[in-house]
Amino acid sequence: MAYVVVWQFVMNGFLGYCKIGDDHYREISTRLGVRRELRGVVDMILKGYNLYVFVTRDFIRHLDLSGHDEDGFKDVSENHRLPMWRPLLSMDERERIKDNKVISFSESVAVTRSDQVLLVYTYELGTSERHRMFHLYKRDPKDLDPNIYDTRLVEVHSLGDEALFLDLGTIVPPDHTLGIEPNSIYFTSGDRICHKKPSCLDICVFNLTIKTIKRFPTLSNFIVKDAQWFLPS
Structure with missing residues (x-):
C-alpha cells in the first residue's frame, strides 16, 4: 500500500x-x-x-x-499566460449580495474522479438563515490547450449523479446506504488550509438541483472548533 x-x-x-x-x-x-x-x-x-x-x-x-x-x-503545471477568469455573478445574486452583507468568502479546489480540477467559491450572506451561495467552475474546454492566451472558466451547474465532499476536495458517487445524496455539496467550513480568518462551522448539505441547504442542528450545536465530513473506509 x-x-x-x-x-x-x-x-x-x-x-x-x-x-x-x-x-x-x-x-x-x-x-x-x-x-x-x-x-x-x-x-x-x-x-x-x-x-x-x-x-x-x-x-x-x-x-x-x-x-x-x-x-x-x-x-507539471500548465504554462498559461493569464490567470483563470470566472464569469460574473447573476444580477439576482449581485442584488442579494448588495442587500445582505457578505460575512465570509472562501475559495477551494476539488478534483473529480476523472482528474478534472474544479474551483469552488463559497459566499456566506448575513441573513438570519446564514444563507450560502456555492459556485463551481471548470476550465473552458476550448481553452485547455496551454498555448491558448485566455484561461477562462465556465460554471458547472450540476454534478450529475455525484456528490462533492468539499472538506476533502473529492467527488464521489452517491451511496444511499451511507446517505450520500447525488448532485450535492457536503460542507462544514471554508478556508480549511490557511485559517487566516475565523471559519464559521456550518455542518450542511447544499443541493445543487434545487439550491437549498439542509442543516443538522444536533451536530451544529456541538461546541467544537472544527469538524469535517469524511468517508468511512
Missing part, C-alpha cells in the same frame, strides 16, 4: 511531504525558485501522487510527487 502525506507550514514559504518508505520529510518551496504566477497557497488537494495547489494569483500549480530522485517531485 502506498501513501503520501502533505502539510503546510503556515508562516513559512514551503510545504512538507512524506511518502511511504521515507525516514524524513521533504520540502516544496511555495515562493523561492517558483515561477511568479505559481507562488503562494490558497488551497490544495492531494489525489494519489498528484498535488493540486490553488495559488494566490488564481493559477493552479500541479505537482507530481511520484518521483524517486533527490527532490522527489516534478512541477
